[in-house]
Amino acid sequence: MSHGQEAPIAPAIVEQASHWLMLHWNGELDAEQHQRFIEWQAADAEHRRAWQRFERLQGTLAGVPASTAHTVLRKMPDARKRQTLKLLGALLLTGGGGYLAQQQLPWREAMADLRTGSRERLSQTLADGSQLSLNSGTAVNIRFSHHERRIRLLSGEILLQSGKDPQNRPLIVETAVGEIQALGTRFSVYEVAGGSRVELFEGELELRPRHAPAARLQAGQQRWFNAEQMGQLDRADPNAIAWTQGRLVAERVPLGQFLHELSRHRPGVLRCDPAVAALPLTGVFPLDDTDRVLLALQQSLPVKVQRLTAYWVTVGPRD
Incomplete structure (x- = not known):
């Protein structure tokens, strides 16, 4: 074995x-x-x-x-x-x-400039006036020099409102698969599915995969990319950053996808039985009380929450 x-x-x-x-x-x-x-x-x-x-x-x-x-x-x-x-x-x-996986190493996150645990979120004003918010399980390094303003996203998800820099230095978010240069913007970056998903709410961005041509993103658009390719262009989802208000919003989201997101906000392991993973879910849920969320799922869907321990929970079909 x-x-x-x-x-x-x-x-x-x-x-x-x-x-x-x-x-x-x-x-x-x-x-x-x-x-x-x-x-x-x-x-x-x-x-x-x-x-x-x-x-x-x-x-x-x-x-x-x-x-x-x-x-x-x-x-x-x-x-x-x-x-x-x-x-x-x-x-x-x-x-x-x-x-x-190597990209989730806690030693690297523990030594990051800014980091959050599974139940934490953080907002920070950077030296240039930019507003940076970190979702749960996120780690970043801040590297500002005379030539550029660079934020290295090691894991997790951020929301960034770029400040107006007196020195006019470029503002760059670096991920494992490439770079995103901000051009006076408000946007989020989420390390997911082996790449980076970018949601742009204001301004303009340039996406730069490590091994593929760059592309522009306009306000109201979102796109996933990895080092070799760009994903499909889609509409930005304002609900994607509801975590900044302590909420998780679902609009006919498959239960498996919802639980994957919820798992980022509680310690231990949260699994979804494939038998119920496709059930559609709609609602607004509080991130600071995930046990309450699991109870609500039992009351609104034909599912049962099973606890092997307090830190190993499975959502499966109701008996």
Whole structure:
């Protein structure tokens, strides 16, 4: 069986392994703790398997060899440690882990200039007067020089209202697949589906894929692009930035797509059973109370919310 998909580990053992992992992250174990840790591993083969999986998964998350992952993750803020530990625990409970991707590395996000967790949103006025808003699970670096104003979107989604720069420096948002140059604009950029989706509400933009010709975007338009190609030109959706007011708006949106968006605003894993993924959903939902949203789904759709743990939730068909 591959490392990406292994047999699940019992919840009680995951809880014990999580305890030891947090102790390791908080610093070196003292002599008594070290001895108890050795005894815990020796007591059961499942204890050793749980710890080995934790070692591998945290190495994947940190983007470094497992032998040095403790050092990297130890430097993360406590809130990020807890969030990462919940994710690792959920992966052990279900045997998952193959989907972890390099562009979602928490060590890189933890060292970003601005970042938000799964329940956080942030608005910031930049040095040039631009207004920058970060959705949940977003990380950016700000690089202003004498020649340009550059915002590097590492993960997540931003809304940017460009300021009028006295030095007339170009304002550029850089993503993994290319660049977006603002020409006096208000626009959002969302890292999704292996590319960047840009919604333009005011002004004009130039989209620059890394390996394809540039293209202009006009107010009221949206477009997805990756490094090699441009997607279809479409109308900008004002509901796409309802998160800036703490709302998630759905207008006949497939339930699977809605839950994917909602999952960005709660810790752990939120899954949608394929049997109900196509159900259409319409409504306005509060992002700051995702449990309330899940309850509302049960009341309005033929679905049932099943909780393996508080951090592993599946929405499936009602019995």
